[in-house]
Amino acid sequence: MKKAKKIALVLAGCGNKDGTEITEAVSLIVQLSQLGAELKFFAPDQIYTPVNFINGQKHSEKRNVLEESARIARGNIEELKKLNPSEFDALVFPGGFGAALHLCNWAEKGAKCDVLPSVEVAVREFHRQSKPIAAVCVAPTLLARLLGEEGVTLTLGNDPEVAAEIEKTGAHHVECPVDDYVTDREHKVITSPAYMYGQALPHQVFKGISGLAKELMEMA
Amino acid sequence: MKKAKKIALVLAGCGNKDGTEITEAVSLIVQLSQLGAELKFFAPDQIYTPVNFINGQKHSEKRNVLEESARIARGNIEELKKLNPSEFDALVFPGGFGAALHLCNWAEKGAKCDVLPSVEVAVREFHRQSKPIAAVCVAPTLLARLLGEEGVTLTLGNDPEVAAEIEKTGAHHVECPVDDYVTDREHKVITSPAYMYGQALPHQVFKGISGLAKELMEMA
Numbered sequence: 001m002k003k004a005k006k007i008a009l010v011l012a013g014c015g016n017k018d019g020t021e022i023t024e025a026v027s028l029i030v031q032l033s034q035l036g037a038e039l040k041f042f043a044p045d046q047i048y049t050p051v052n053f054i055n056g057q058k059h060s061e062k063r064n065v066l067e068e069s070a071r072i073a074r075g076n077i078e079e080l081k082k083l084n085p086s087e088f089d090a091l092v093f094p095g096g097f098g099a100a101l102h103l104c105n106w107a108e109k110g111a112k113c114d115v116l117p118s119v120e121v122a123v124r125e126f127h128r129q130s131k132p133i134a135a136v137c138v139a140p141t142l143l144a145r146l147l148g149e150e151g152v153t154l155t156l157g158n159d160p161e162v163a164a165e166i167e168k169t170g171a172h173h174v175e176c177p178v179d180d181y182v183t184d185r186e187h188k189v190i191t192s193p194a195y196m197y198g199q200a201l202p203h204q205v206f207k208g209i210s211g212l213a214k215e216l217m218e219m220a
Numbered sequence: 221m222k223k224a225k226k227i228a229l230v231l232a233g234c235g236n237k238d239g240t241e242i243t244e245a246v247s248l249i250v251q252l253s254q255l256g257a258e259l260k261f262f263a264p265d266q267i268y269t270p271v272n273f274i275n276g277q278k279h280s281e282k283r284n285v286l287e288e289s290a291r292i293a294r295g296n297i298e299e300l301k302k303l304n305p306s307e308f309d310a311l312v313f314p315g316g317f318g319a320a321l322h323l324c325n326w327a328e329k330g331a332k333c334d335v336l337p338s339v340e341v342a343v344r345e346f347h348r349q350s351k352p353i354a355a356v357c358v359a360p361t362l363l364a365r366l367l368g369e370e371g372v373t374l375t376l377g378n379d380p381e382v383a384a385e386i387e388k389t390g391a392h393h394v395e396c397p398v399d400d401y402v403t404d405r406e407h408k409v410i411t412s413p414a415y416m417y418g419q420a421l422p423h424q425v426f427k428g429i430s431g432l433a434k435e436l437m438e439m440a
Contacts, residue, residue, distance in 0.1 A: 016291075025242075202246070
């Protein structure tokens with residue numbers, strides 16, 4: 001029997017405004033499960049200020065990224081620092097604003113953002129081991145920041161301002177519709193824009209991510 | 221052009237241990253979107269004690285069911301009391317323990333549970349208007365409690381103890397595998413067990429819910 005491919009998914013909370021986009025995460029989970037992958041979830045153990053999703057205001061009490069990410073993972077999650085790239089065949093980052101708030105500070109600093117050390121270690125080591133990395137929605141910013149100097153090609157949809165900021169890192173930005181994805185075979189990086197299109201329909205997001213998941217499983 | 225069918229989804233928080241099961245909710249959202257439905261989300265505006273998904277312990281601070289449900293709905297949500305059944309073609313309850321904690325107290329009282337008045341009003345009115353109602357995982361307990369006296373047929377999987385408790389309401393319980401669903405054409409009730417099978421794989425849950433969603437759209 002062929003051994004199942006092991007995929008590490010990095011979450012950044014629960015919900016698009018201050019964490020991982022839920023529909024994107026579940027689209028990845030369902031499709032990778034369908035393709036026979038064994039999934040394991042990781043998130044950083046750090047405190048953040050959550051947002052009220054109804055009125056957009058910040059909360060007074062704090063939450064923990066790892067603990068809230070566990071809601072999507074049904075408890076099957078470990079601290080990101082414990083991720084050992086040698087044990088996995090591929091690395092995946094769903095989107096949601098949490099990726100640009102907690103995994104790096106792109107939301108604040110754009111192309112010159114700082115990346116969380118545990119994220120940088122993971123990306124660089126999967127990349128060094130020539131294992132594919134997928135990122136959805138806003139999460140490709142991480143890959144632009146870390147692999148831009150190598151001229152990685154990726155997509156964040158069709159916003160010219162976002163594309164211009166991405167290209168400051170040295171990365172090449174390619175326009176892509178919501179239900180599709182972009183593959184950089186040389187760098188083994190696959191990206192899909194998903195809810196970078198704010199008015200996207202859930203099944204369009206699912207379709208783009210399904211294509212990305214198939215490509216990832218073929219490369220892994 | 222044919223008018224889109226309007227579906228009301230009732231959420232009960234965000235995450236399987238104290239709210240709506242996320243993979244179930246998104247499976248419904250993706251499939252109903254694929255089938256052309258227009259979705260609107262509702263949840264009760266009430267306070268609850270959240271659970272830490274990593275160690276299973278209760279939190280000290282409280283959260284609000286409507287506000288946490290908004291994470292799944294990306295903010296597109298209203299208070300359950302504002303749901304007007306005449307404006308919709310069907311009613312859907314995803315599962316997760318929140319359904320048995322916040323929408324009724326089945327978790328505590330079983331077959332003799334109390335149902336939240338806004339849930340009871342919604343179920344009785346959709347049923348009176350002969351509009352289909354779907355429920356996933358543990359959420360069919362609500363329909364057993366409210367429609368059991370009419371002899372509704374439904375499933376919560378294959379646990380004999382759960383089935384026995386369901387039958388105390390007068391409802392008929394039918395065994396069903398994770399990737400399938402049960403239709404009661406007379407009462408227009410469709411149910412799928414999903415994560416009532418705790419070890420289910422995400423794509424199996426998606427398959428069962430996809431079947432349920434298609435059946436619901438045909439009946440609506």
